[in-house]
Amino acid sequence: MKWYKGNIHTHTTNSDGDSSPDHVASWYKDNQYDFLVLSDHNHLTILEESKTDLDKWPLLVPGEEITIREINGKPAALHINGIGIKELITPGVYESNIDGINDVVDKVNMQGGLASINHPNYQWWVSSDDIKYSKDAWAFEVFNGHMHSNNEGSLHSMSTEEIWDEILSSGKLIYGVASDDAHHFTEEFSSSRSNPGRGWIYVKSNSLRVEEIIESMKKGEFYSSTGVELQELEISKSKIYLKIKDRPPKEKQKYTIRVIHDSGVVFFEKEGDELEFDTNGMKKYCRVVIRSSEGVNAWIQPFFL
Ligand SMILES: [Zn+2]
Ligand SMILES: [Zn+2]
Numbered sequence: 302m303k304w305y306k307g308n309i310h311t312h313t314t315n316s317d318g319d320s321s322p323d324h325v326a327s328w329y330k331d332n333q334y335d336f337l338v339l340s341d342h343n344h345l346t347i348l349e350e351s352k353t354d355l356d357k358w359p360l361l362v363p364g365e366e367i368t369i370r371e372i373n374g375k376p377a378a379l380h381i382n383g384i385g386i387k388e389l390i391t392p393g394v395y396e397s398n399i400d401g402i403n404d405v406v407d408k409v410n411m412q413g414g415l416a417s418i419n420h421p422n423y424q425w426w427v428s429s430d431d432i433k434y435s436k437d438a439w440a441f442e443v444f445n446g447h448m449h450s451n452n453e454g455s456l457h458s459m460s461t462e463e464i465w466d467e468i469l470s471s472g473k474l475i476y477g478v479a480s481d482d483a484h485h486f487t488e489e490f491s492s493s494r495s496n497p498g499r500g501w502i503y504v505k506s507n508s509l510r511v512e513e514i515i516e517s518m519k520k521g522e523f524y525s526s527t528g529v530e531l532q533e534l535e536i537s538k539s540k541i542y543l544k545i546k547d548r549p550p551k552e553k554q555k556y557t558i559r560v561i562h563d564s565g566v567v568f569f570e571k572e573g574d575e576l577e578f579d580t581n582g583m584k585k586y587c588r589v590v591i592r593s594s595e596g597v598n599a600w601i602q603p604f605f606l
Pocket of ligand 1: 419
């Protein structure tokens with residue numbers, strides 16, 4: 302088994318991105334990504350060439366950002382990625398967020414794909430209740446690199462991690478993904494623009510093939526990152542072992558590792574680059590988050606105890 306790095310949310314000129322599918326795919330190949338989902342709004346972008354030449358292209362996993370712009374006759378911002386789908390999915394007419402999620406999740410599942418609810422805090426559009434009380438999506442975005450995604454929440458609104466804990470505490474399993482949602486591959490790279498290289502996942506798989514990558518993602522055999530990489534990760538219901546990979550900067554990073562359970566409560570916390578942990582005594586679910594002193598994270602996928 303190997304770890305493969307991939308971004309599962311990005312845009313091209315087939316929707317509102319500033320660069321062609323070729324240019325976007327090349328950017329990810331040049332930056333050492335193994336696979337990529339070109340997730341244009343209501344458009345299935347496939348790069349035929351990439352199917353045969355993995356020395357030149359990242360593995361392209363077909364995908365689409367199913368984009369619902371109107372609900373109940375009013376403007377809406379409900380966006381759901383269909384990853385590993387085979388045919389374009391056109392959004393229907395919906396009366397509520399839950400209605401929209403139910404329909405899209407069904408359509409994605411019917412094609413053998415994975416449905417991910419994108420940027421819940423973009424325009425504060427999707428609540429934890431919307432996710433709790435709708436059909437099981439495979440994942441939601443705990444991190445989205447777009448400048449208007451509000452991952453951290455606000456004084457009055459939950460952060461994406463708080464949303465995650467609320468859903469998990471209700472007994473519903475959902476994975477948390479990190480993605481770029483990149484639109485801008487040319488001109489200046491800055492925090493006020495929607496650039497690539499901000500959030501990705503590492504998937505554990507036998508080989509770099511679409512079916513196997515999708516299968517591992519489906520089973521939760523991946524973790525999400527904005528810059529923390531693991532050298533080892535072993536998880537069972539009773540034990541977790543992880544070791545963080547050293548990074549090159551001159552001054553060594555400091556890492557805080559938190560083990561979280563029911564209601565988002567921190568069950569255990571330590572500083573360092575290694576965790577050997579027994580889940581005995583934990584309630585309901587377990588997830589681990591690692592934060593570096595540099596401000597980047599890794600999120601290990603939750604599991605129920
Ligand atoms: Zn979106
Ligand atoms: Zn997007």
